[in-house]
Amino acid sequence: MSKKTMVSFRLNGKDTDVVVEPRELLIHTLRERCLHTGPHIGCETSHCGACTVDMNGMSVKACTVLTVQAEGADLLTVEGMAQGGELHALQEAFMQEHALQCGFCTPGMLIRAHRLLQEIPDPSEEEIRYWMAGNLCRCTGYQNIVKAVQYTARKLRGEAVQTSHPLMGETR
Numbered sequence: 001m002s003k004k005t006m007v008s009f010r011l012n013g014k015d016t017d018v019v020v021e022p023r024e025l026l027i028h029t030l031r032e033r034c035l036h037t038g039p040h041i042g043c044e045t046s047h048c049g050a051c052t053v054d055m056n057g058m059s060v061k062a063c064t065v066l067t068v069q070a071e072g073a074d075l076l077t078v079e080g081m082a083q084g085g086e087l088h089a090l091q092e093a094f095m096q097e098h099a100l101q102c103g104f105c106t107p108g109m110l111i112r113a114h115r116l117l118q119e120i121p122d123p124s125e126e127e128i129r130y131w132m133a134g135n136l137c138r139c140t141g142y143q144n145i146v147k148a149v150q151y152t153a154r155k156l157r158g159e160a161v162q163t164s165h166p167l168m169g170e171t172r
């Protein structure tokens with residue numbers, strides 16, 4: 001049996017220590033030890049993006065990162081997006097634009113879109129599709145996910161936003 005080691009990181013702003021075997025994957029640590037089950041396990045081969053988390057300002061697929069590689073890291077998962085009981089603008093936008101159906105891909109989509117908007121506050125549709133290409137969705141056809149990112153970008157720039165979804169119709 002391999003020797004266990006302590007790994008320390010910040011998880012959604014909270015100092016966290018875990019004791020793991022060197023072979024343990026970050027997705028398993030997050031879900032089973034830290035009880036952050038937002039990051040999902042889909043393919044476990046870095047294809048689907050369901051396990052996407054932000055690590056030191058980069059999107060990573062937690063099914064292909066060893067927990068020991070997260071030593072000293074700053075990690076953001078979907079659980080860290082809402083603040084003070086208020087949804088993050090992206091979460092609101094996904095709701096307003098009907099950008100999810102079953103929701104399995106959504107935690108990874110939100111974290112990837114969050115990184116995109118950190119890097120490019122006013123992305124073109126082409127840039128959104130390029131940045132989100134590593135996150136697969138079997139339900140939505142992607143169009144409403146693109147709209148949700150555009151909605152968020154407008155909102156974060158202080159512009160009035162209105163959903164394009166016919167059943168929502170709420171202006172904020």
Ligand code: FES
Nearest residue numbers: 042043044049063
């Ligand atoms: Fe990690 Fe699919 S579970 S990319």
Ligand code: FES
Nearest residue numbers: 101103137138139
């Ligand atoms: Fe079902 Fe994306 S909403 S996989």
